[in-house]
Amino acid sequence: xxxxxxxxxxxxxxxxxQAKIIAVGQTAGTWDAxxxxxxxxxxxxxxxxxxxxxxERGYSIAKIAFPEMNVENDIASLLTMIFGKYSMAGAAKVxxxxxxxxxxxxxxxxxxxxxxxxxxWNRPLxxxxxxxxLGLSAADHGIILKQVAQAGLDIIKDDEILGDLATAPxxxxxxxxxxxxxxxxxxTGRTVLYAxxxxxxxxxxxxxxxxxxxxxxNALLLNVLTYGFSVLEALAADPEINxxxxxxxxxxxxxxxxxxxxxxxxxxxxxxxxxxxxxAVLYPAHYGSLPFxxxxxxxxxxxxxxxxxxxxxxxxxxxxxxxxxxxDYGNEVILNAGTGIMDHPDNPGAGVQAFFExxxxxxxxxxxxxxxxxxxxxxxxxxxxxV
Amino acid sequence: xxxxxxxxxxxxxxxxxQAKIIAVGQTAGTWDAxxxxxxxxxxxxxxxxxxxxxxERGYSIAKIAFPEMNVENDIASLLTMIFGKYSMAGAAKVxxxxxxxxxxxxxxxxxxxxxxxxxxWNRPLxxxxxxxxLGLSAADHGIILKQVAQAGLDIIKDDEILGDLATAPxxxxxxxxxxxxxxxxxxTGRTVLYAxxxxxxxxxxxxxxxxxxxxxxNALLLNVLTYGFSVLEALAADPEINxxxxxxxxxxxxxxxxxxxxxxxxxxxxxxxxxxxxxAVLYPAHYGSLPFxxxxxxxxxxxxxxxxxxxxxxxxxxxxxxxxxxxDYGNEVILNAGTGIMDHPDNPGAGVQAFFExxxxxxxxxxxxxxxxxxxxxxxxxxxxxV
Numbered sequence: 001x002x003x004x005x006x007x008x009x010x011x012x013x014x015x016x017x018q019a020k021i022i023a024v025g026q027t028a029g030t031w032d033a034x035x036x037x038x039x040x041x042x043x044x045x046x047x048x049x050x051x052x053x054x055x056e057r058g059y060s061i062a063k064i065a066f067p068e069m070n071v072e073n074d075i076a077s078l079l080t081m082i083f084g085k086y087s088m089a090g091a092a093k094v095x096x097x098x099x100x101x102x103x104x105x106x107x108x109x110x111x112x113x114x115x116x117x118x119x120x121w122n123r124p125l126x127x128x129x130x131x132x133x134l135g136l137s138a139a140d141h142g143i144i145l146k147q148v149a150q151a152g153l154d155i156i157k158d159d160e161i162l163g164d165l166a167t168a169p170x171x172x173x174x175x176x177x178x179x180x181x182x183x184x185x186x187x188t189g190r191t192v193l194y195a196x197x198x199x200x201x202x203x204x205x206x207x208x209x210x211x212x213x214x215x216x217x218n219a220l221l222l223n224v225l226t227y228g229f230s231v232l233e234a235l236a237a238d239p240e241i242n243x244x245x246x247x248x249x250x251x252x253x254x255x256x257x258x259x260x261x262x263x264x265x266x267x268x269x270x271x272x273x274x275x276x277x278x279x280a281v282l283y284p285a286h287y288g289s290l291p292f293x294x295x296x297x298x299x300x301x302x303x304x305x306x307x308x309x310x311x312x313x314x315x316x317x318x319x320x321x322x323x324x325x326x327x328d329y330g331n332e333v334i335l336n337a338g339t340g341i342m343d344h345p346d347n348p349g350a351g352v353q354a355f356f357e358x359x360x361x362x363x364x365x366x367x368x369x370x371x372x373x374x375x376x377x378x379x380x381x382x383x384x385x386x387v
Numbered sequence: 388x389x390x391x392x393x394x395x396x397x398x399x400x401x402x403x404x405q406a407k408i409i410a411v412g413q414t415a416g417t418w419d420a421x422x423x424x425x426x427x428x429x430x431x432x433x434x435x436x437x438x439x440x441x442x443e444r445g446y447s448i449a450k451i452a453f454p455e456m457n458v459e460n461d462i463a464s465l466l467t468m469i470f471g472k473y474s475m476a477g478a479a480k481v482x483x484x485x486x487x488x489x490x491x492x493x494x495x496x497x498x499x500x501x502x503x504x505x506x507x508w509n510r511p512l513x514x515x516x517x518x519x520x521l522g523l524s525a526a527d528h529g530i531i532l533k534q535v536a537q538a539g540l541d542i543i544k545d546d547e548i549l550g551d552l553a554t555a556p557x558x559x560x561x562x563x564x565x566x567x568x569x570x571x572x573x574x575t576g577r578t579v580l581y582a583x584x585x586x587x588x589x590x591x592x593x594x595x596x597x598x599x600x601x602x603x604x605n606a607l608l609l610n611v612l613t614y615g616f617s618v619l620e621a622l623a624a625d626p627e628i629n630x631x632x633x634x635x636x637x638x639x640x641x642x643x644x645x646x647x648x649x650x651x652x653x654x655x656x657x658x659x660x661x662x663x664x665x666x667a668v669l670y671p672a673h674y675g676s677l678p679f680x681x682x683x684x685x686x687x688x689x690x691x692x693x694x695x696x697x698x699x700x701x702x703x704x705x706x707x708x709x710x711x712x713x714x715d716y717g718n719e720v721i722l723n724a725g726t727g728i729m730d731h732p733d734n735p736g737a738g739v740q741a742f743f744e745x746x747x748x749x750x751x752x753x754x755x756x757x758x759x760x761x762x763x764x765x766x767x768x769x770x771x772x773x774v
Contacts, residue, residue, distance in 0.1 A: 028519045029518055029521075029725075030730075038522055044522065072587065074588060075613075076586070076610065084547055084638055087639065088677045089640070132417070134414055134415045134416075140425070161413065161471065163464045167456075199463070200461070201617050202590075202618040202620070226464070226617075227463045231617055250467045251471055252474065252475055253475035255649070256475075257475065257478075257648040262644070284475055290476055291476070
């Protein structure tokens with residue numbers, strides 16, 4: 001089996017020469033006569049340039065096929081091979097990575113597993129983020145969760161910046177929120193997921209994740225790109241981590257925001273996440289608060305769904321965005337709002353209600369303008385954040 | 388204590404506005420009246436814009452001071468805070484990170500510890516890389532090591548692409564090389580370090596590293612940027628890993644090669660590595676085979692040395708480069724050559740000899756041109772690779 005990678009070179013770069021450098025330099029390398037008796041084995045490890053196309057602007061895309069035997073069925077060794085040393089060689093961007101179906105891992109839960117846990121099947125899931133991000137106590141987290149969970153929220157997560165801090169230690173946050181989750185379960189039969197941000201040095205992080213699950217955590221959040229794909233893959237493969245893992249895209253821009261270097265967002269947040277075993281992936285919605293291309297967002301969505309991973313468009317999501325999001329996604333999506341729920345003019349619970357009102361209004365085909373709305377949570381949200 | 392970060396914005400970006408977005412959005416975030424009773428705590432977590440300068444080309448540098456209490460004394464939480472979500476916000480590059488002395492970890496060995504292990508004090512250390520990178524057997528590694536170790540080599544490492552592959556499993560490579568290292572020790576009293584590439588999912592990687600050390604590995608190699616800083620920090624903090632750790636820069640270009648996004652090489656390969664507990668860091672020499680700026684190389688060198696971490700300029704290093712390298716570095720450096728040793732016209736042992744001849748020739752102030760050299764390993768090297 002081979003792994004095919006698409007590299008894009010800007011005008012002025014010789015794509016034939018660079019493709020050859022990658023195919024040889026990122027695999028076996030060169031050898032001289034003293035290794036002629038190993039030639040068969042050495043050749044097996046070489047990559048092959050299978051296609052080079054140059055467009056009218058002078059941009060070239062080289063397709064290079066790498067032997068799967070060169071890597072360890074994980075993302076870290078894959079990145080080292082396809083863009084390790086070569087990432088420092090000049091202008092080249094990895095636009096696509098095409099992996100065998102069997103490469104890496106599949107999510108333990110994914111779209112179907114998360115829906116089954118929540119027993120919600122026929123609508124998008126609504127997710128919130130605890131805000132303000134830093135400075136609330138563990139008890140404050142419990143108070144917020146009660147408001148939004150009673151309003152029908154499906155999932156809540158820590159802000160990605162909130163680690164295991166003295167002001168609100170991770171286990172204390174879990175303790176405060178677990179009580180609320182149990183109350184809601186007893187009162188309504190509904191499950192609410194709380195994705196707890198798991199942090200620390202890799203060994204401590206894995207231990208802490210196991211402890212959190214033992215203590216009742218029903219979901220985890222990981223900043224995959226600052227902690228490392230190998231940490232995600234360890235959690236995803238760990239039988240004790242029998243809860244969904246949500247990936248946050250923090251730091252993705254450091255690898256993906258440049259036009260002519262790094263990798264595309266759809267590779268990092270789409271393809272690689274989808275083969276690393278994560279259950280849901282957050283990323284910027286193109287009509288949100290971060291600059292993002294619609295095509296990249298669509299590619300991420302499709303790459304994730306192809307392996308049953310839940311797409312979670314985020315950043316600047318508020319109730320007024322629901323019609324655009326549903327047009328793009330249909331129901332198989334988690335809509336994730338931070339201030340778009342927490343800063344609702346009324347209260348966070350009204351922020352959640354506004355999302356559900358928006359979903360119902362769309363479902364029943366009613367108009368979606370401020371003027372057409374009855375007084376209530378959705379009207380207030382649209383007045384504040386627009387459509 | 389605070390952590391100060393320098394962000395550079397290109398012309399056309401409003402640095403005041405962006406600096407404010409970072410200082411608030413990457414810390415506590417905004418809050419409304421309902422959290423006024425938490426105002427004191429929330430404010431403690433906010434970052435502060437301490438300076439903004441714009442140069443004549445329109446580039447601005449904003450200095451932002453973050454409270455150290457927001458992060459966990461590690462690199463992953465630091466990166467999430469200073470450039471997590473914001474990395475996706477548009478054109479901005481992290482040029483400098485200024486950490487408290489006590490932040491993170493210090494190397495267990497570093498420059499002084501590695502010199503003590505080798506008992507070599509008054510010259511640069513010479514390091515080689517097994518080549519070809521993929522396709523040799525474990526026994527081939529032993530044969531190569533014998534040649535270069537007998538010629539006086541100090542350190543050898545796996546190619547960063549060589550993981551735990553069927554053609555040469557990691558433990559088998561160690562077994563073959565450990566025998567050679569023991570022979571050399573018995574025959575000459577000299578220690579030769581072999582930095583074994585440690586790979587796998589984070590938990591397995593850490594277990595494998597411990598096993599390798601138990602089985603006699605006297606150094607480790609880690610692709611820090613593809614596996615994750617949290618993995619490096621776990622190894623560096625682990626009392627069982629009582630051998631030097633060498634960091635490979637694979638994938639650094641994905642984060643650092645862009646002029647207006649990502650982070651500078653001297654932050655990723657200098658500052659952050661130096662606070663993560665690693666003992667030696669490889670990076671491109673500016674006169675080597677990869678495009679690299681002299682100033683960035685010098686900054687990396689100085690950032691590493693300031694915390695006793697060994698700088699290892701690499702990529703395209705060969706004996707002819709020795710005069711330039713010594714002029715830049717003096718003796719506190721590890722000169723790391725791959726094909727510049729392995730592809731010496733005579734044999735890899737002659738490649739090592741050529742480095743030592745070069746050092747002696749410089750020491751004694753003799754001319755360093757092909758014509759002035761007597762026949763031998765150095766002359767052959769200069770004839771092949773130039774000066």
